[in-house]
Amino acid sequence: MSLLDDYDAVLFDLDGTIYRGGEVIPTAAAAVQAAHDRNVVVRFVTNNASRAPHTVGDQLRDMGIAADDGEVSTSAQAAATVAKERLETGGDVLVIGTEALADEIRNVGLNPVRAFHPDVVGVVQGLSQDTGWRELSEAVLAIRNGALWIACNADATLPTERGQLVGNGAMVAAVRTATNQEPIVAGKPEAPLMRAAAEGTTKPLAVGDRIDTDIAGARNAGIDALLVLTGVSTPRDLLNTTQRPRYVAADVGALTSDDDLEITENGDWDVDGDIAWRGEGEPDPLALLRALCAAHDHMPDDLRAADDQAAKALHDLGLDHIN
Known part of the structure; x- marks a missing residue:
């Protein structure tokens, strides 16, 4: 089962998650379409307040992303709501x-x-x-x-x-x-924008690239989150924060994957002493990252790679030196 089977809504961040500047993330269109196809509610939740929802919708459609203007939630709307209330x-x-x-x-x-x-x-x-x-x-x-x-x-x-x-x-x-x-x-990491975007859903999942806004905002709103590594936050940032998401993946394409994306201990990676690969086949660096995050609070200060597979996985994550 994929995450799209577990949640009734996906709250997509835009900058760094669906696109970077004028370039769409290669897996984004298929991930959004898959959510629509499974009748999962889609919301595009952006901290960028510079454009109207219809302008954001036009940009997404021009990039090949299936988007309706009503699916766009901006921090400008959230700020206006706060102003109206106050x-x-x-x-x-x-x-x-x-x-x-x-x-x-x-x-x-x-x-x-x-x-x-x-x-x-x-x-x-x-x-x-x-x-x-x-x-x-x-x-x-x-x-x-x-x-x-x-x-x-x-x-x-x-x-x-x-x-x-x-x-x-x-x-x-x-x-x-x-x-x-x-x-x-009004916007992420504060709760108003996330709560407004999730209105009418029962089990939403937030997807974003920034720990300090997307992930912290989801946590503040009581929403599960998936961190994707296509924007601002890095594996090292993830290790060094207390604002960890429930899931981490390379990009939004992971929404349709059957892989286990949850931050949890992984039997294929031994991180109790020196880092060692215990599995079969090609090691997955992101599985190591999830295991390291799960064990981070009790890892030894001098943690290092015990074999070539671990050294390569750490290098791929930009974690040649963990501490």
Whole structure:
């Protein structure tokens, strides 16, 4: 049985999970189609607040991903919901971000503005490639004047086909430094976005590439998670965190696999002393990673490879030196 047999919904992250920049992950289209074919609810849950759901849907379809606009959940929508809950209808909200974010604020009955004035009651900050010193300074003025500050997300970086670029969290950090204030975060790793995406389902599975947002967000929402290694987080990151998912795999194609993806001890890999391969056939480095994660809290400090198979598997994982 695959994970698609165990869950009634899959909450897919986008950047680093379904695509990297303008490049689709090779196994993504088949994985999403398989979920649809098995009548598993599909949601595309993104911390990126720069685009409207229909724009995200268009991009996914252009990439060959079967997606409906209604399946897209963004941190802009989650931030607008938080603003609606906290602010009076009709209030002026300073938007630092794209017009798509401003539209979400307008959709919940608030008035988006682009410059500070004394009656601004909120600041909503999301990613935009056009944000600069002037925009951030307007936010600082409003927050210092008492406006409620909501950040769509706090991702420090944005994964693209060129590498890691500046994310919304890096610009949030600049405003934090200038105001000595902390925002309400609507997107992952906080729970509002995940809970909204999972609404109407009974046993959802979150799939993402970032431990600090996707996996932590799933844990905060009480949802099982699968970490894929196609984006930001690495095997070493997984070993060094306490925010571990239930499952780990190379990419989203593993959703249709019958392999055991759960982080648990594996009899083919001995990690109680030096790492040794005890199985038959070709060793699976990811099975070793899962075993190492399961045993990490009681592993010896001088853990090392005991045979060539273990040395190769560690090298493939980028873990030549574990400690």
